[in-house]
Amino acid sequence: MTRSMDEQEVRNACLDLIERSQIVIVGTVNTDGFPEIRAMLNMEHDGLREFWFSTNTSSRKIAQLKANPKGCVYYVDSEAFRGVTLTGTFEILQDKESRQRLWREGFEQYYPLGVDDPDYSVLHFTATQAEHYHGLKTVRFDV
Numbered sequence: 001m002t003r004s005m006d007e008q009e010v011r012n013a014c015l016d017l018i019e020r021s022q023i024v025i026v027g028t029v030n031t032d033g034f035p036e037i038r039a040m041l042n043m044e045h046d047g048l049r050e051f052w053f054s055t056n057t058s059s060r061k062i063a064q065l066k067a068n069p070k071g072c073v074y075y076v077d078s079e080a081f082r083g084v085t086l087t088g089t090f091e092i093l094q095d096k097e098s099r100q101r102l103w104r105e106g107f108e109q110y111y112p113l114g115v116d117d118p119d120y121s122v123l124h125f126t127a128t129q130a131e132h133y134h135g136l137k138t139v140r141f142d143v
Helices: 007-020 060-067 096-102
Strands: 023-029 035-041 044-046 050-056 070-077 082-093 120-134 137-142
Touching: 007 070, 007 082, 007 120, 007 137, 023 050, 023 060, 035 050, 035 060, 050 060, 050 096, 060 082, 060 120, 070 120, 096 120
Parallel strands: none
Antiparallel strands: 023 035, 023 070, 044 050, 050 120, 070 082, 082 120, 120 137
């Protein structure tokens, strides 16, 4: 019989999965009220509460988030069949400090004008709730 994980063990398992993930699935709500998901680079996070991603200002997700900032991020370990979903809200950042924070070598291919490219934005996601899935068990908690 497998014992249940306590909340701190679940939180640690979520953080471990987030740290190991190169890709994160990001969900937004489109103008028709339906969810849209896409894969993005796992850039930076602070615990289970705050996450940062880079994206094109001209992308459809920016327009969607301006209309409705609610969304989710999902990290998955397909081999262990483990996942964590975080729900919360997105904020679109275009200040110099945020852009420099996430700028990486090679980004010039996406943003040819560099860190000041008007088509370069940073998404700041603040999670309010998490859901961890593993071993046919789901644990939901506030973050």
